[in-house]
Each structure stands twice: as structure tokens, then as C-alpha cells.
Amino acid sequence: MSASGNRLLFRTRVKFCGLTRLGDVRLACELGADAIGFVFAHGSPRQLEPEEARAMRIALAPLVDAVALFMDNPADEVREVVRQVRPSLLQFHGSEDDAFCRSFGVPYLKAVAMGDETQATPATALPAQFPAAAGFLFDSHRRGGSGGSGHTFDWARLPAAMDKPFVLAGGITADNVFDAILAVQPWGVDVSSGIESAPGIKDGDKMRRFVEEVRRADCYSG
Numbered sequence: 001m002s003a004s005g006n007r008l009l010f011r012t013r014v015k016f017c018g019l020t021r022l023g024d025v026r027l028a029c030e031l032g033a034d035a036i037g038f039v040f041a042h043g044s045p046r047q048l049e050p051e052e053a054r055a056m057r058i059a060l061a062p063l064v065d066a067v068a069l070f071m072d073n074p075a076d077e078v079r080e081v082v083r084q085v086r087p088s089l090l091q092f093h094g095s096e097d098d099a100f101c102r103s104f105g106v107p108y109l110k111a112v113a114m115g116d117e118t119q120a121t122p123a124t125a126l127p128a129q130f131p132a133a134a135g136f137l138f139d140s141h142r143r144g145g146s147g148g149s150g151h152t153f154d155w156a157r158l159p160a161a162m163d164k165p166f167v168l169a170g171g172i173t174a175d176n177v178f179d180a181i182l183a184v185q186p187w188g189v190d191v192s193s194g195i196e197s198a199p200g201i202k203d204g205d206k207m208r209r210f211v212e213e214v215r216r217a218d219c220y221s222g
């Protein structure tokens, strides 16, 4: 799903993650975000209760996905979020296996920790390890660490091509997303702290600039 030579993808999907305020959700939809991520990982400064996320999910514009994000949460917590929030996609950042991730009957993305020197599973082997995954999200945190750090990783470590769509995350901002898209040609880009003024508090100008830069990259033909 990535193109190492010719450019095959013409619209990079944008996911804004870690929203905690209704106004930020509404603005994100107006700016053209494709997906909004709600964090349920324990200990995160962006962690929501299912009831809070449900109120924001109801405010989503049509054709915008709600993504529920977990990191080794117990199954009953995931089930409760699915029941209340009705996410269209789940995203797992911990040591969850394919059987766990698919057991909720909702398509899922598996986050891959790129913060360690060596990867637990080489990227090319991921589809076999997570056959039910809708795609993968490469993030900069270490195995067992939390995302949303604002740190990048070496994009050259990504495979030149993958059988499934992948999302690039970790330290992406309006200042580097243009280069990231041209270098990596991901299915989508995911940003949290790069559009924030404080953890969980999104900044409208940063969100707008981010989307503008993604559009600029998508239109670039040089």
C-alpha cells in the first residue's frame, strides 16, 4: 500500500488523536479530518471515560471515523467502550494478539512500537502475525511505552511496501508532515501532540496548518 517509486496514493488520510473536548472534535471535522481517536489507555493524560467519548462520538460529522485506542486494557473495558461509543475502528498499542484484537467484532489497527533498536516482529511479518488487522500504525514509542510522545522515529526503517495499509505516527507536525508523506507515502498520518497546546487540548491553528500541509503534499507532483 505504499509506493516506493511512482506515487500511487492521491489522498493521505488524516487521523487526529487524543481529543478530549467537543469543540476540538467539531473543528477537526470541519477541517476535513478522516478519523478522530479517543484514548482509553490507562495513565494517559488524554484518557476518556466511555461516557465522555460517547458524547463526542455523537458530535462527529458523517463520514468521519471514530477510533477507540487501547493499551492492554482488559477485554471487558474494550467491550464497554464498543457498546457505548460504537467506534468504527479499534487501535491497540500494547501486547494484544490477533485473537484478542479481533474478538470485539470491530475492524482494528495494530500499533507497532518503533522506539526500540530491534522490532519484536519485522514489519514484513506483521500481516502473518495479525491476519485480521485492517492495517498497522507505526508509532515512535518503545514496546510497553505510551504513545502521544511527540517523538519521531527513523522513517527509513519502514518497509518499502506492505500488503496492508499503514498509518504513520509519532512526532508528526505541520512542519514535517509534507516531508513525511513524500518520503513514506503512508495510507494515513496520525497526530496527537503536534496539534496540541497541552496534552489533550488541541490547537485550532495547528490543526488547520497540519491539514493544509497534508493537502499540499497530496497535490505535489515534483
Ligand SMILES: O=C(O)c1ccccc1NCC(=O)[C@H](O)[C@H](O)COP(=O)(O)O
Pocket (backbone or CB within 6 Å): 017, 018, 037, 039, 041, 044, 045, 046, 069, 070, 071, 093, 139, 145, 146, 147, 148, 149, 150, 151, 169, 170, 171, 172, 190, 191, 192, 193, 194
Ligand atoms: O496519546 C496517548 O496518551 C497514548 C497513550 C498510550 C498509548 C497510545 C497513546 N497515543 C497514541 C497516539 O495517539 C499516537 O501515538 C499519536 O498519534 C502519536 O502521538 P504524537 O507523537 O504525540 O503525535
